[in-house]
Amino acid sequence: MTVRIGVEEEFHLVQMETGLLAARADAVLDGLPEQTFTTELQQAAVETNSAVHTSLDDLYDDLTGARRTLDTAASAHGLAVVAAGTAPLGFPGDTPPTPGVRYRRMTDEYRRVADEQLICGAHVHVDVPDRDTAVRIMCEVSPWLPVLLALSASSPFWAGADTGYASWRTMLWQRWPTAGPIGCFADAAAYDTAVRSLVGSGVISDPGMIYYDIRPSDHHRTLELRICDSCPRAETVVLVAGLFRALVTEARQRLESPAAPRCRGRHEWLRAATWRAARSGLEGNLVDPETGREAPAAHVVHGLLRRVRPVLTANGDWQTVRSLAERALADGSAARRVRRLAEREVLLACTDLLITETRGAGRLSRRPARRLAGRV
Template structure:
């Protein structure tokens, strides 16, 4: 066997030592919020455009502090409020994406949602101003030169760090399946990398990245974090780049495994799946059920295979170590997650997104399909422009930029 069961970290009865009620088994009130990162491109050259600060300033009129810059000037980051309803989350995501798309269009630019750039990756890229980014470049050097990559992060609301760590233990075996489902970065600088998620491979070079450890307790986590900071492996406590981590500034557990999602429906499928897994795990935590503990080497190997193959081929079964069809792997994921989704509207939404994933593939499959039409990387960029901000009632050619040029910023 490749995995073992361990007692949950900080296992406790239904009321903790501070008198706080622990999560009820099967609670449907688990909240999820989303962070998305987008790339800016010129609609004529399809090259990356380093004008994130201007786009953020434009979009802030609609989004306030929910939109910000990222490490490179090619990237825009947005975040949603926490939601219990996936339908409400989807409404906010569509409004947010379209606010950014319209802000970009007013500057003659377009938005794409891809884990990596397709064309126009400069090395080194233009970095955003800021003390922390300067410190990062001084410490990590050329690692920062390949960080014009974009992710989709799901934040699950938790009552405290101890619960977050237990939840992390329960969710970490699902990382390969989540990655296979969400891979959306096959290209890098005009070349097919041979991977469904090249962003995963570039991100994995950081000293504290990839699947997180199994945490025996909060003390285990805090001691490890203190050692990483003291050894100057991290800039600070916010520099943990594990695929799952407790947030250092909000009461959430952050699931960071996914590439930026091409469409809102893709983001919702990820958010809903993570929520279902979290609700199921919260019930297990409430009942003091042990979390699976796959061997770290096998978990890392399974994530590598998911990054390479995406939905195609086979996946590593972490219980046996043998390969199995990825469809079987995803079937177990959804059989665990979807029964915990609370409302019929949310279940209908997720089932429709699942059907699309099965028929059209993940983002990497769709990017490659766009390329094959004419063996054209510009067609890939155009596909991503069309799908990035797809909101009902938003016509494809509705935006005119400052020069009077009309363009495809969103699709009906």
């Protein structure tokens, strides 16, 4: 049976005329259903929550529908919505945090790290049978997560300047004490003990501040992917969701076999591979999880496709995911698209491009990749 998936997307709110961040989340969200649309730490960001789906087509329709609804609400206030790791013209200090005891405590404790939390991510939830399975799967799929980050990379600019990175959001995000690659745990009890220890240390205030690249949900029987930038094109989110579901399913199958793999750890390797993906996106080398050595991004992405093809085929996802992956490699990352535009235009034009891609158009297609021009 095909495993269910759901997605949380974070969006920047920007002024249409200037491209600057706009701290208007409360106004934009007024009247929208709380179960689908909600606030974030900074008032210049909002989050959408999809329903759960088995079909990638249904997930795509859900994501694009939520984007249209949010864009309409923002437009009524002279604002636009940007799905990207960072907004090209987002400047720290220009937006206040969202009111509330928890957010106020975070801004008081973490100071500039919280003040500069002007970043947005795309999170994917995949159903798992129980927390023990979720924790064991984390270790198995973690080496492939930097590849998903490279596919999503959309944040080359920070405070109006080119950082040289494809995902500067990743570098900002990893400043939090419980962000980045996660260690390996024997079972849910060991993981929960580690979380309680972190809360008890006073470094974080609650389990919700576990921000690692992957984590078991506290409220649902899901495993959550957290490494990715928000993606201007909804098709990229669908690609990442399809690949992550396949990785989780493939890992679960291996763990259920008589010769279940033993965790190899490699936390230092994971952090290095994540940095490489954040630096390069799809435009340079990545660290190949199968060899531990650098290789062109296309080679590593194709290796991932080969690994999960049986699961994708069983799910009915192979044609869609293969086509989207090939188009992603042909077009390059969102970071590359906006950076190339910045070579001949001002950064406001980059913001306009991100707004246009976030709005999107059309339906997901399973046609061959050569006919999916401009879709990923």
